[in-house]
Amino acid sequence: MKKHILTAIVILISMLFTYAAIFKAMDYQLFLSDMSKSPLLVKYDKNLLAPVVLGTEFLIVLLLNFPATxxxxxxxxxxxxxxxxxxxxTxxxxxxxxxxxxxxxxxxMPYPVHIVFNICFTLLSATGVLLTRKPEYAPRVIH
Incomplete structure (x- = not known):
C-alpha cells in the first residue's frame, strides 16, 4: 500500500512541476515580465532567477523519478x-x-485557491518525505 501511495505522490508532484515549468518556458518573456512586477523580487536579477526556477522545477521531477534520489x-x-x-x-x-x-x-487561479492548492502539494511532499524514511535503528537479534 505504501508503495502505491508513494507512486501516486510522485506522479502528482511530477505532473505539477512539469506542467508549471513547461508553461513558463513556453512563454518565457511573460514569465520574466510577471516576475519583474513582483515587489518581493525587486532586488533579484530576473535573468538569473528565472532559469534557476525552471531548472529547479525540472530537477525536482528528475529526482523524484529515480528511487535513489x-x-x-x-x-x-x-x-x-x-x-x-x-x-x-505575502x-x-x-x-x-x-x-x-x-x-x-x-x-x-485566484490567490486564495492557489495558496490552498500549494499547501496541499506541500503536504503531499511532506508525506513523501515521511514515507521514504528509512526505519529507525532496530537492534539485531542474533540466533
Missing part, C-alpha cells in the same frame, strides 16, 4: 512549495494586483 526530490519539492506558498500568501495579504508567474491554469 526520491527522498531528496521530496525534500526539495517540500522546500520549494513551502517557500512559494509563503511568497503567494503577495495576497500585503500587496494588490500582482500577477502570478506560474503560467497556464495555475496562473489563472
Amino acid at each position: 526520491r527522498k531528496t526530490g521530496f525534500f526539495l519539492s517540500f522546500f520549494i512549495m513551502a517557500i512559494f506558498s509563503l511568497y503567494l500568501s 503577495l495576497f495579504f500585503f500587496f494588490t494586483n500582482i500577477p502570478c508567474s506560474c503560467g497556464g491554469i495555475l496562473g489563472k
